Amino acid sequence: MSFSTQVAGAAGETGSSPSPRRLAARARAALRRAEVFRWLGGASALIPVLALGFILVVLLVEAFPAIRINGLHFFYKSVWNEGASYNAQIVRTGGVEHLSGAYYGALPEIAGTLLTSLIALIIAVPVSIGAALVIVERLPRRVASVIGVFLELLAGIPSVIVGLWGALTFGPFIAHHITPVIARNMPDVPVLSYFRGAPGNGEGLLTSGLVLSIMIIPIVASTTRDLVRQVPILPREGAIALGMSDAQCARRVTLPWVGAGIVGAVVLGLGRALGETMAVAMTCGVQLTAVPGNIYTTMTTIAATIFQYLDTAFLDGTGFAVRTVAELALVLMVITLAVNIAARWLVRKVSGTALPVGRGV
Amino acid sequence: MSTQADPAQPAEAAGPVGGRADQAVVTAPHAATDGQVALTATGLTLGFGTRTILSDVCVDVRRGAVTALIGPTGSGKTTLLRTFNRMNDKVGGYHRKGDVLLDGRSIWHPGVEVMELRRRIGMLFQRPNPFPMSIMDNVAAGARAHRLVSKAGMKDVAERYLTAVGLWGAVKDRLKDSPFRLSGGQQQLLCLARALAVKPEVLLLDEPTSSLDPGATQAIEELVRTLAPDITVIIVTHNLAQALRVADRTIFLNQGRMVENGETRQLFEHPAEEETAQYVAGRFG
């Protein structure tokens, strides 16, 4: 709005010497041009909003029959049954066709998604922040830039390759050499007892979580490194001059200075972890109907299930299985959006306390 | 570039970084015995890479006095000041000969813990540098780091030191606010409160008022006067009138050499050296 009036006003001001009519025409043209830009700008700003709305609406429409039939037990039951597939008996419930005995409860998928991402974050966040601090504050510049290149290369490795490595090498390795020791020695107290029990064969929750953490560390670390680099020297020297240790300086000055940005970086990584499909599908061991009982057991996530189950779902002639897959996708979408909104809120809280005006992220 | 050691203080001045401190204590001219001296530099030669910034600087800083450090730009005032609390130690290419003694003991003595040294020798920078935390946390940050105060005692500490710098009235209702919404002068006072809260013995001020208006400058100057004699103050300034106003003693540094060190009035009115006379008369620098 203000843009177009400004342009018109400016054209009007200079319009005292040459012919007033020509100037008026020029002003109108400028106005039109400004108008065009305004519309173009507005339209392109709307694209993400529209795209997101479109995806949500399509998913909702596609999933709606499944939402009605599956009901609330979709969120707390651990079942995955598309119903009688031989001599298919088609049943109609509330106007929605499905195979008789079709029953879906996605608790294992939802729990698996949250648990793998949690493991990935618990490992990736401290490692990434530590790596960023070391790269910026400790390493000679040349070494730091070499490591930076490797971080970016690591971030670019296709997830199917990471998944293959996880399934063939990394998973079996920890299952043979590391997890048995942990499983045997972990005390039987709440939380830690989750680390006890059969160490499995290397496909399962822990392997998937670790593989995910390896995939998000480069993203979080390189973003955090760029942020830490921006922290001015003056407040950091202030902390050192006050007799704070390097660790205190990092914790109380350097990291809070870019705290909002680091939250953003972590959310970026979390988004990737929540939605990562291939690497998890290859390392999770595919367990659709049970919430993992310990950290080594086989499991699945929403994304992995959507990918692995879709072929089977298409075999359901009533289309109900596909609609259930759409409902799964909708749940993943809502989880991802909720995480983003929570992060935004956190960012506002973090930057609200203290960042200098115009310096925050 | 005179990197030659002063013949008057031969062996210990050439000692390697960090070592020879006991010897330095023995051979330091009078610091160890004279309670009047808080800080001594003996034959301090210092540089970065191939450059020598300070050549054979020998100064005594009197305890409980305000000492001004004056000299033309690039003469090494900041470098000398930062050396006193070892802020230069990690700068690339840093090399040093000679020693600095705090209460007669080398600040590079292996038994000296650098963080404790920096608690004892505080510093205020040319521009205010609050931390990204609330005003109250800012004041207590150093004290917390040195475990001088419990979490519960933070508010008391904040009140005591904000009152000491005359900022309490202005900020008492917004202790939880960001310090970056304070004016530049208020931010500098906040940094001073933060430095005082760790109970330093020596305070190094590097042109603390150069980014402030006259009112805020006056506030800081008055405060500096009240800090002595509990705290030994060294203040770098380009403003000779400021040196005259606040400093008991003045050190004149030129091109990395200590030219003159004396009572402020004496140095300004009857300088012993021709260079000093020219500088205070405004003829160079």
Ligand SMILES: Nc1ncnc2c1ncn2[C@@H]1O[C@H](COP(=O)(O)OP(=O)(O)OP(=O)(O)O)[C@@H](O)[C@H]1O
């Ligand atoms: N880290 C460094 N590496 C190399 N040279 C440096 C470094 N720090 C300072 N110098 C040089 O040391 C000399 C003295 O600098 P210093 O900052 O101590 O001067 P100063 O007296 O404080 O000057 P000013 O009054 O302008 O603040 C300058 O020539 C400067 O270029």
Ligand SMILES: [Mg+2]
């Ligand atoms: Mg300086």
